[in-house]
Amino acid sequence: MNMHAAPAIRTTCPYCGVGCGVLATPDGMGGLAIAGDPDHPANRGRLCVKGSALGETLGLKGRLLTPRIHGQDAGWDQALDLVARRFSQTIAQHGPDSVAMYVSGQLLTEDYYVANKLMKGFVGSANIDTNSRLCMASSVAGHRRAFGTDTVPGLYEDFELADTVVLVGSNLAWCHPVLYQRLVAARETRGTKVIVIDPRRTATCDIADLHLALAPGADAALFNLLLAHLDRRGLIRDFPVSGLPEALLAARATSPAATGLSHSDLQRFLEMWSASERVVTVYSQGINQSDSGADKVNAILNCHLATGRIGRPGMGPFSVTGQPNAMGGREVGGLANMLACHLDIENAAHRAAVADFWAAPRMADKPGLKAVDMFRAVEAGRIKALWIVCTNPAVSMPEADRVARAIRDCEFVVVSDMMAQTDTTRLAHVLLPATGWGEKDGTVTNSERRISRQRRTIPPAGQARDDWRIIADVARRMGWADAFAWQTPAQVFAEHAALSGVAGELGSDFDISDHAAVSTDEYDALQPFLWPQSARQRGGRFFGNGRFHTPDGKARMLAVTPRTPAKVTPAHPFRLNTGRVRDHWHTMTRSGMSPRLSRHIAEPFLEIHPSDAAHLGLAPATLAQVESPHGRAVLRVLVTDRVAPGHPFAPIHWTGETAPSGRVDALVPAAVDPVSGQPALKSAAVAIRPYAAAWYGFAVSARAFRPACDYWAVAALPGGYQAELAGTELPSDWLQAAGLDPSAEPLTLRDDRRGLLRMAVLREGRLRAALFVSDQPVGLSRSHVAAALGGECGPDILAGRAGDDRPDEGALVCACLGIGVNTIMRAIATGRLVSVEEIGRALGAGTNCGSCRPELGTLLARATAG
Template sequence: MSSSRKPPSLDAGGPPSPSLPPLAGGGGRFAVSGATPEPGGFGSSGDSPSPRRGEGRGGGLTPSHGGATRTTCAYCGVGCGVIASPDGQGGATIAGDPDHPANFGRLCSKGSALGETLGLDGRLLTPQVGGVEASWDAALDLVADRFRETIAEHGPDSVAFYVSGQFLTEDYYVANKLMKGFIGSANIDTNSRLCMASSVAGHKRAFGEDVVPGTYADLEEAELIVLTGSNLAWCHPVLHQRVQAGGAKVVVIDPRRTVTADGADMHLALRPGSDVALWSGLLGHLFGEGCIDLDFAAHVEGMAGAASAPTLAQVAAATGLTKQELRAFYALWTRTEKVVSVYSQGVNQAADGTDRVNAILDCHLATGRIGKSGCGPFSVTGQPNAMGGREVGGLANMLAAHLDLENAAHREAVQGFWASPAIADKQGLKAVDLFRACADGRVKALWIMCTNPAVSMPEADAVRAAIRNVPFVVVSDIEAETDTVRLADVALPATGWGEKDGTVTNSERRISRQRAFLPAPGEAMDDWRIIAEVGKRMGWAEAFGWSCAAEVFDEWTRMTALSRDFGKVLDLTALEGCDYDAMAPVMWPVGGPERLFADGAFPRGKGQILAPRMGEMPLRDRRHPFTLNTGRVRDHWHTMTRTGRSAKLSLHIAEPFVEVHPADAAALGIAPAGLVRIASAHGAMIARAQVTDRVARGQLFAPIHWTGETASTARVDALVEGRVDPVSGQPALKGMAVEIKALAPAWYGFCVSTARPAADTLYWARARTAAGWQMELAGAETPGDWVAFARDLCGVEAEAVTVLDATKGIARVALIADGRLAGALFAAREPVALSRPHLRDALGEGGAEVLAGRPGNGMPDPGPVVCACFGVGVNTIVTAVAEQGLVSVEEIGAALKAGTNCGACRPELAALIAPRAVAAE
């Protein structure tokens, strides 16, 4: 089927969508709401570049029907279409867009909760210089002057930009134009280096260009889908539903047993770091079985490399898999014509990530399983515009329009198009090296935009110190307080999702519009405009004189003529002069085929098989005998600056944790729900122990999301060594050597509070609730006065009702204000067992009766939330299964709605119902 046809099984579920005209290009148009932006920059009058929220804003694009706006989700690279209906109070109702070809109306839990993340609490609303409010003119003049002075004294390579895959393409384009074409350095890199650089490098080596050859429709048309290094059910739930809709056999390759693996036909729990061996062995098997496509082989070089493929015994020794498991996987891949191999961060985030990518691509190139319906390798991205950033040269080793920094003709063409005074002539500093250059003094002026490297970079503690070492630091962000904003000399308020206007490109090369449906708050300004204003002040007013995002996009589309002229696939020229307001989602090459390379026409002339050798295993030593894997949880994203605003999204998992195998836990005296300290040579963290056989012995898993804002000591990237792939420069975030030890706090605690709680204890983790906040705690010393401690913790002066038993080590304090619960603290010598959902619900409503810790007689306890979309707890599900005789996930959905929206909880529902379902058979 074509990629624009709606899969039948995606028709039902999710919140209802507002009635809107069909998309333009599939029909329909959008109208402009508000005044048209004035051309030019900002004069000496000090006019605010952006009016305050509620005063109106030019460029807000909405459909001409009902005040709703079609836009694109702010999260992962799936690029789901969203319909936002402003509520008139700064928020919006969110629904999936049934006409968008990425999701056909489906949204995951994070996308569904976008409306809960739009408040102004904690927003950076005015420029800050030295922590003091300043005018835009003063701040921008200072930034321009300091960068210009630094360049004049130390050269263009003494300055650097670090940007983000959450940038819109227009933001990315302007930043790269300023740095590479006018400053004349390639010292601009992006947090996409941390997630997709190895895929970029692998594509370029194999194809001659960074191109994903397939489409999402292939997920429904495949007969076999291999998910490698991808927990698709949690990290890309909408794509996971499309996989399930197609009915293909599914193989999951992952050292950890994830919820995705739970629902697969085969799970290969290979040893960390052995991916190249597994895929190289498959390549050798394909040659040995005569499964090479000889016609397609005429378009591919390097076929002889398969001769050096490892034997089955060698693969088994490297991967830890049995020969039987390997034979079964290899036979399945070999005999199935329509195979899609989906890979993500588990492949890319490794010291041999590029080789892992090429080992996967090799198998598809050798068999001609590429560019055809239901076939091909498929890189799925973790950020909403990782692909768009790559298009415009967002990485330090690229030029815009997929052109090459090392190619003199490409450099000349780009400089000619920009009419720029300079052009970067060598690769810039990639992310890890960029911050090392900050540490050793080579970078003297740094501008960080739309990202939080003090948390997300490897060796995060060292990165924090490196940023402090830079003489002049600028940070553009929407948040007033992040680990990185605190390090800024100048903080610039940027617009966020729902306020800014531009384009993003998803994992299948589909460009979609992000449209503004809210006015900019305070004095916040679009990132592209902030950068352009600095460019003007540095002396290049004409080159940076766009009046709106549409003009930036139009310049970018015209630039892709260079890509086309140099034989690249990227081509957006058909969009030149398009109706930007009404632009429908469209794949590139615009006007060309959706699937690529089936005819063997590669940008480099021929495809290339690399046949890489088996890669490097994760490091371990006597002091650090465990391998730590990192990743995401279902309902949070990145460093939670957005998802952390939603109470709903913290219901499933509200604190940092580490998965430990039961045998390792027993050997080290680690109790379930106890606290542990995980340490490497570079840093340490404290988290809750989750004892589970989802990880193998000697392996640990911890999520990446917690920061100094949400937990005391849980920045997992502080532990990660800055080892990088030598080809891509992408750091190895998936396998670091660590030790783990049980902690013995004097007490454990849990609190709820209507005010934001603050603690200075051994451990704490804070999350929002519907009526306030919750916090998990532990202390090294027992407070002498639990009531005073509770009042200080909750920030509430209120009447205290207590249950205190020093002998048993129990303390329960309820803080009652005006007859309602303003805060409560429960403490004990062991991890506190109580009904957290009950206490969250009682906040602001109940009274001293909450000291029981559980609902009263006749009041149900829903238990821990399984379905975040509809707030359905495990006890509610188990009770309904037993009382109503439910025997399928579909029956649970019909009875409770659980699992009927994003579907990410369906594997957990299946696990809950498994015994009854088996009995029913």
């Protein structure tokens, strides 16, 4: 035993809103050993594969290490002086609303708090919005309309206490794997029934007792029908609500045909929900990312309010957030239409209280521009100075190409980021290097309102600084030194907590004033806790007592008239759904650094129904060109009946750095919910046709490379990088087209009759690079070629397949343990395995985070059918 080993540091995962506790142990070489924290109530020691791979995403590769001005390295004082001067001059010449900040749900609460204080209390504009607008603004709007405040009523343990859990627009198995495993355990131990409502058959459907392949956009219609059914069954309770008659009238007017469901499936859902007093309805981006998302949220809330199934153990609506601190951003008023501590920016008394607390010289007196409108204002020249913090809107915003042009043409753009090269940093005048996970120190709030510490575990890279400190440094230079004089994040958190006490006096639900006098030592030792935490109330569920944050104390039910997405047109006849994959995160600036996470899915793809593929002439593994009025993408074809005819699916993660033709949000229109301002990211009308590829390729290299062909998608490998390639014309220099060293002398195998070309660059008997080209999608063992990179090999590598003495493990299935499909299929056959549990006992697959269990089940079914 090493008596001098560094102790593990308790921190919090930076990925989804589950907020898993992490034990990070410095290895003495700048890295971290990662394990789940068994004492953290959110995950009880479990981590998904992304969290487990956090140690692989550290290091200096690609990091922004010093401030830059117009592409040249600069000192901090020079950069901060320039930012402060340009913002001050712009405000003086054009007014407070001529500047804006666009921030992120990946910021810590302390960062968020300082940014909002600067903009809303000192600049005097509410033109600060967040990428959380893209993922949960409709939930905020629905909560505020129904409850009078943005409150998640329940807790994660309700998943385990419920008799029925309904998942609506939530692929929990891939997007929130640890919560999924908690639900799997509840299903196995106490027989919890699971209903999945999703037009697409996702991995989560593996545990569904009922999967409703709902017509896209018909969620409000379904829950209206449920409300009417509850009334017919006599299950409406005498619960303190207003608006019930109007809500019922709208519900009774809803046609079952709108759902696209069979009569039997619809009736089964209505009966299962109605029969369960303990029912939890979990919803996520499939609800929120809609131009009627707020109404969908309220249709769900109506059913829980009408029956009083809210705020008690095992029952209630539950919004699961996509980002690690989307909730913390809501708590500090991170959205342009909110004020700190769940106060209302349009309430004069609330504004006055916050202004008095901050001693604000110029308090914003109206909501600012929401994300889509903000970038429209940038495009129009009304916003002349823009500061983007910890996010990549040139990829992630709808109409992403238009947003990128707006940023490029803005008079002055500042970007604070970890990474030097992103689609957004390339457009900035000033780049400010920010700390990333492992280097940051502060708090985050998860989806159940649990505040946890994210602790510094390694030193900042280069000259990187914490975001709160960067923003405060600019504020001091703008003339507000006293108000931004904090020296530690503990002091920022204490001020935030003290302000929450003021909000609590005004009736706000968010009150953590118990921590208003927190010392640095107490902050360092802070344990995860649920809010509220004050003299008035301590953490737990909300609304079980029937008291709400409305003037009359009653919840408000809304009459919801269901709206479906705008019709597709003959020019754009397909409705494109978008979302996440299991092992990647947002625009991959972090997860893309992990070879393990890239092995599951390494390039952007288009899931399309077999009938659509046949009609369009799309063969599996070829490429499809997808077009909308706003942009174009080229995606790998995956033919599957997981999607319905006319409703293909594509993931969101690829960027100009990883697959320039795979930027899916370039296709998405900027249609927004009129209440929440949240974009409809899952219903773009598109046209699809075969991509006219003259050739396809696959390349590996021990060094980083950027191909120069029409289509490419690069991913990390343990010993280098790989790329999928294609082009519409045959290049004169293959190595150059692939981005490989054109001066190398490769071993070459050419078969013009079969349209094959294969090249391998060997140095001292070790594989440094290889290129495989065909006139059809390249068929070879990618895992074999990738594993050979950097190792000793000979001309036999050009075969592209393992020999009989080296079994090919195949495409990765279990990323936690690195187990491929061929290994699993061999184990099923030789061991006569008949269950996912038996596969786990034999190989370990599916026994860690469990998010591969649905795929294991599919492989079992395939083996049985064979």
